[in-house]
Amino acid sequence: MTMPALRRLVLTAHITASVGWFGAAAGFLVLLIAGMTSDDTQLVHAVYLAAEPITWYALVPLILAALLTGVAQSLITPWGLIRHYWVLFKLLLTVVAAVVLLQYTRTVSHFAAVAAETSGGDAGALQGYVLHAAVGLLVLLVTTVLSVYKPRGLTPYGLNRQEAQRRAQDRQHSG
Amino acid sequence: MAEPPATPRWVKVFGIILLALTLLVSLILLTGRGRHGPERHMSPAGSSGSFVVAGTFGNSAGSALSGVVARIPAEVQAQS
Numbered sequence: 001m002t003m004p005a006l007r008r009l010v011l012t013a014h015i016t017a018s019v020g021w022f023g024a025a026a027g028f029l030v031l032l033i034a035g036m037t038s039d040d041t042q043l044v045h046a047v048y049l050a051a052e053p054i055t056w057y058a059l060v061p062l063i064l065a066a067l068l069t070g071v072a073q074s075l076i077t078p079w080g081l082i083r084h085y086w087v088l089f090k091l092l093l094t095v096v097a098a099v100v101l102l103q104y105t106r107t108v109s110h111f112a113a114v115a116a117e118t119s120g121g122d123a124g125a126l127q128g129y130v131l132h133a134a135v136g137l138l139v140l141l142v143t144t145v146l147s148v149y150k151p152r153g154l155t156p157y158g159l160n161r162q163e164a165q166r167r168a169q170d171r172q173h174s175g
Numbered sequence: 176m177a178e179p180p181a182t183p184r185w186v187k188v189f190g191i192i193l194l195a196l197t198l199l200v201s202l203i204l205l206t207g208r209g210r211h212g213p214e215r216h217m218s219p220a221g222s223s224g225s226f227v228v229a230g231t232f233g234n235s236a237g238s239a240l241s242g243v244v245a246r247i248p249a250e251v252q253a254q255s
Contacts, residue, residue: 085183085186085189089189151183151185153183153185153186156179159179159180
């Protein structure tokens with residue numbers, strides 16, 4: 001496979017994973033708000049039960065896929081992983097979001113287990129779910145804006161690399 | 176030798192916001208709401224190994240146990 005074809009393939013995988021993550025997070029948030037604002041204990045109970053598979057089989061795989069394909073994409077393109085500030089910030093935000101989500105899976109699994117043992121439900125803990133999901137969506141929005149606008153700015157590492165490349169080109173021309 | 180270009184303003188603003196948010200979250204986690212995760216919703220129930228989930232799940236019929244679910248590990252149950 002040629003390099004441009006590989007780049008296009010990884011970019012497609014990255015966009016698919018990121019859009020999937022956004023959709024899963026948005027749908028999850030709507031479900032949580034429906035549970036949090038409802039007086040129907042059966043609905044709240046169902047939300048706690050549904051939260052676990054959505055987290056484990058949609059959110060976690062999609063965020064990890066977005067992270068891995070993003071890293072792969074940056075390494076096979078001239079953008080690099082830590083050369084440009086916008087790429088660096090995207091990486092940091094995605095890593096933090098992934099760590100927080102993986103930490104929060106304990107809470108989600110715990111409440112799903114409690115829900116499986118009981119009937120009815122209290123929407124109390126759903127506030128925490130909503131807060132985490134909303135912040136996750138905000139992070140996704142910021143990373144999307146960074147990807148589309150690609151604001152200028154090289155990191156010190158990027159500047160050094162650029163300078164080294166310029167010197168190498170000068171040597172080639174003079175030699 | 177030419178001066179390296181200054182850090183863009185958006186990077187400084189972004190960095191300050193991220194730093195402030197990180198400090199805020201750290202402060203929240205370290206102070207009053209320090210416990211994070213499922214144990215935040217539990218309280219110790221005296222004997223070792225047992226705990227109570229308070230105000231989390233209730234019986235829809237509104238029994239005396241409504242809002243409180245006692246969860247005792249199997250090894251504690253076997254001893255009693």
